[in-house]
Amino acid sequence: MDFNLTEDRQMLSDTLTRFLSAQYPVGHRNQVAYEAPYHDPDLWDQMAELGVLYALVPEAAGGFGGTGFDISVVFEALGRALCPEPVLGAVMAARLLGAAGEDAAPLMIGASKFAVALSELDAPYDFADIATTASAQGAGHGLSGRKSIVYGGQVTDVLLVSAMLNGQVALFEVRAGDASVTGYGMMDGGGAAEVLLDDTPARLLIPDAAEALQDAVNAGIVALCAEAVGAMDVIHAMTVEYLKQRKQFGVPIGKFQVLQHRAVDMLTEIEQARSITIKAAADLGGGDATRFASMAKNMIGRAARLVAEEAIQMHGGIAMTWDYSASHYAKRLVMLDAQLGDTDYHLSRVMAGYVSE
Amino acid sequence: MDLRYSDKELTFQEEVRGFLSQNLPGHIADAVRSGGELTKAIMEDWHAILHAQGWLATTWPTEFGGPGWTPVQRHIFEEECCRAYAPRIVPFGLNMLGPVLQTFGSAAQQAHYLPRILDGTDWWCQGYSEPGAGSDLASLKTRAERDGDHWVINGQKTWTTLGQHADWIFCLCRTDPDAKQQAGISFILVDLDTPGIDMRPIRLIEGGHEVNEVFFTDVRVPIENLVGEENKGWTIAKFLLTHERTGIAGVGFSIQALEEVKALARKQRRGGRPLIEDPLFAARIAQVEIDLEAMKITNLRMLFKAQQQGGPGPETSILKIKGTVIHQELKDLARRALGPAAAPFPGHVSDGNLTFGPPDTAQNAARYFNNRKTSIFGGSNEIQRNIVTKTMLEL
Numbered sequence A: 001m002d003f004n005l006t007e008d009r010q011m012l013s014d015t016l017t018r019f020l021s022a023q024y025p026v027g028h029r030n031q032v033a034y035e036a037p038y039h040d041p042d043l044w045d046q047m048a049e050l051g052v053l054y055a056l057v058p059e060a061a062g063g064f065g066g067t068g069f070d071i072s073v074v075f076e077a078l079g080r081a082l083c084p085e086p087v088l089g090a091v092m093a094a095r096l097l098g099a100a101g102e103d104a105a106p107l108m109i110g111a112s113k114f115a116v117a118l119s120e121l122d123a124p125y126d127f128a129d130i131a132t133t134a135s136a137q138g139a140g141h142g143l144s145g146r147k148s149i150v151y152g153g154q155v156t157d158v159l160l161v162s163a164m165l166n167g168q169v170a171l172f173e174v175r176a177g178d179a180s181v182t183g184y185g186m187m188d189g190g191g192a193a194e195v196l197l198d199d200t201p202a203r204l205l206i207p208d209a210a211e212a213l214q215d216a217v218n219a220g221i222v223a224l225c226a227e228a229v230g231a232m233d234v235i236h237a238m239t240v241e242y243l244k245q246r247k248q249f250g251v252p253i254g255k256f257q258v259l260q261h262r263a264v265d266m267l268t269e270i271e272q273a274r275s276i277t278i279k280a281a282a283d284l285g286g287g288d289a290t291r292f293a294s295m296a297k298n299m300i301g302r303a304a305r306l307v308a309e310e311a312i313q314m315h316g317g318i319a320m321t322w323d324y325s326a327s328h329y330a331k332r333l334v335m336l337d338a339q340l341g342d343t344d345y346h347l348s349r350v351m352a353g354y355v356s357e
Numbered sequence B: 001m002d003l004r005y006s007d008k009e010l011t012f013q014e015e016v017r018g019f020l021s022q023n024l025p026g027h028i029a030d031a032v033r034s035g036g037e038l039t040k041a042i043m044e045d046w047h048a049i050l051h052a053q054g055w056l057a058t059t060w061p062t063e064f065g066g067p068g069w070t071p072v073q074r075h076i077f078e079e080e081c082c083r084a085y086a087p088r089i090v091p092f093g094l095n096m097l098g099p100v101l102q103t104f105g106s107a108a109q110q111a112h113y114l115p116r117i118l119d120g121t122d123w124w125c126q127g128y129s130e131p132g133a134g135s136d137l138a139s140l141k142t143r144a145e146r147d148g149d150h151w152v153i154n155g156q157k158t159w160t161t162l163g164q165h166a167d168w169i170f171c172l173c174r175t176d177p178d179a180k181q182q183a184g185i186s187f188i189l190v191d192l193d194t195p196g197i198d199m200r201p202i203r204l205i206e207g208g209h210e211v212n213e214v215f216f217t218d219v220r221v222p223i224e225n226l227v228g229e230e231n232k233g234w235t236i237a238k239f240l241l242t243h244e245r246t247g248i249a250g251v252g253f254s255i256q257a258l259e260e261v262k263a264l265a266r267k268q269r270r271g272g273r274p275l276i277e278d279p280l281f282a283a284r285i286a287q288v289e290i291d292l293e294a295m296k297i298t299n300l301r302m303l304f305k306a307q308q309q310g311g312p313g314p315e316t317s318i319l320k321i322k323g324t325v326i327h328q329e330l331k332d333l334a335r336r337a338l339g340p341a342a343a344p345f346p347g348h349v350s351d352g353n354l355t356f357g358p359p360d361t362a363q364n365a366a367r368y369f370n371n372r373k374t375s376i377f378g379g380s381n382e383i384q385r386n387i388v389t390k391t392m393l394e395l
Helices: A005-023 A026-034 A041-049 A053-056 A068-081 A088-102 A210-245 A255-283 A290-319 A328-338 A343-356 B007-023 B026-034 B040-053 B072-085 B093-103 B107-118 B235-246 B251-267 B279-309 B316-344 B362-375 B380-394
Strands: A114-117 A135-136 A140-151 A158-165 A166-176 A182-185 A189-204 B124-127 B143-146 B150-161 B167-173 B185-191 B197-203 B207-223
Touching: A005 A041, A005 A053, A005 A068, A026 A328, A041 A053, A053 A068, A053 A088, A068 A088, A068 A140, A068 A210, A068 A255, A068 B093, A068 B380, A088 A114, A088 A158, A088 A189, A088 A210, A114 A140, A135 A189, A140 A158, A140 A166, A158 A189, A166 A210, A210 A255, A210 A290, A210 A328, A255 A290, A255 B316, A255 B380, A290 A328, A290 A343, A290 B279, A343 B279, B007 B040, B007 B072, B026 B040, B026 B235, B072 B251, B072 B279, B093 B107, B093 B124, B093 B167, B093 B235, B124 B150, B150 B167, B150 B185, B150 B197, B185 B207, B185 B235, B251 B316, B279 B316, B316 B380
Parallel strands: A114 A158, A135 A158, B124 B167
Antiparallel strands: A135 A140, A140 A189, A158 A166, A166 A189, A182 A189, B143 B150, B143 B167, B150 B207, B167 B185, B197 B207
């Protein structure tokens, strides 16, 4: 048993944290996060040079990481900086390319950006419940349907798209230029896109992709959970600092027990969230990975919303303002619940296991 | 990062499992599983079995007869004991007074009392709380006055757990009424056979006799029964409270309780199907299972930290807060799963053969009520929040 990071991962964490605090300060972050294209190409290239993308790719696919802990280390740092870059797509694409036996080099060196297009408006979480279809078209396939809220889709080069083929969920590669992609910014910063497919040419990567998609989703969940833990640490520290500084009735408001206990409850939930994220990261790729990913996403959803709402409340009016950065952390923490399955969805996944247990 | 036990720890786990399957008597495990009160004989028998194995005083250094285990080994042992339905070891002598004497006691006190704790000669109980001093322990009023070679004790202690079985009590007494609250307190050992002591049962919410109140009227105690320095008892009290908090997350008990709830919800039927297929009930179970899964890791993280730092830190307060709430929730589900069949009052059903639910569920309502104590004792969860506020948030 060892809860310390390995030296390599500690170094990666330190390097990325230093880079983000120097290159991605909050002012620049907000500019990138809320202005098209919701992405900074120069900083993306620099992040790739630091080896961040390599760390997300399993060794079997030519990377030097790709385990749950590699992913969580990177995303905790991204979460602390509230970085809106489309790294989640890279994590999930790395798994899918690996499963398909595809070359991950363009992803790792940062030359091509990948977005994973699974969600549809009527099927936001269950990747098997989709309406997009594939049909044979010459040597390749044509896809038809609408993929929704594709994170990173606004700047992507390659789309990895799920579609029904012969009654199974299959995975296809679509060049972004071949589809109708409409990008937009998000409430919590960063960008996404609607992808309209109308017999759009596609290359079949995995005919029966359920297992590979589940693995990619599990990896994405570890990433989101770790991102939330990083962001929660920051907003909790800001809140505690504010409790020390803001005075009411002649004393710091941190002297009021009602606020002290709420700040402790936030911390307790953050520690629990950190623990379940560690568990999901440790089991990624293993037999119980899906179950623990669901547990983690459920707990993170509950904790992140609590922490965000309590931070706003305890700050009083100030965290309601655009200019105070806690507000942006709070938005990210609340909105990431709706990525890759929310609290209720994952609770029902855990429950579903009880009948078969 | 590695969540697995080492090979050595896994071997130890096997050893503990083997020992329990060989040495934990069936009637004792049955008594624990039934959830009722344990007899003194059962607790003493289990104490003796562990003593014979050298696995009794798990927190003691080897020079005093401890097994020399790491925090992780202790955790494995406790978890396996829970899984096997072994009785919880009565902690007052072993885990509370023992470490106090080892840290603050004289050589003579160590030589006299420690072996008697181990071999079961002396059953200890705790004289801390008073009617006007609970989590605010420093406001205690029980008075010990010097009279020649004796302390003369007058006052009242309460919530004395299993005091009805005890031979001795360790007490916090006020020895200097003029000093500031914490400064005038001393830690004194009292033989319960001394004249002037009256131990009376307190009947608890579920009807059980687990705690007592103890009245002291001119109780004369030899001066050598003082532990540590006069008026320095608060240092010992604080030391002891951290010891009381370790293991307080009760993860092992919650794991066991979760399995029981799931098994029960499979057997109980509602609307023509097993209760576990009722989405609302299943959601309640799933919620607490997720919290418990996180708690397991939180517990290991703190163990790891304790092992690296050489002792538990203030984070144990977080374990206590969350661990007790999870356990209480599971006890609520065990009661709720029975529906109205949880209501018949054990001992008040004229036909003792009549049952209302699966085996070992007759006490489910009683256990639910009894376990409301866990968020109150050992420093209430509110006090734990105060501790975290001061030590971790530094507010």
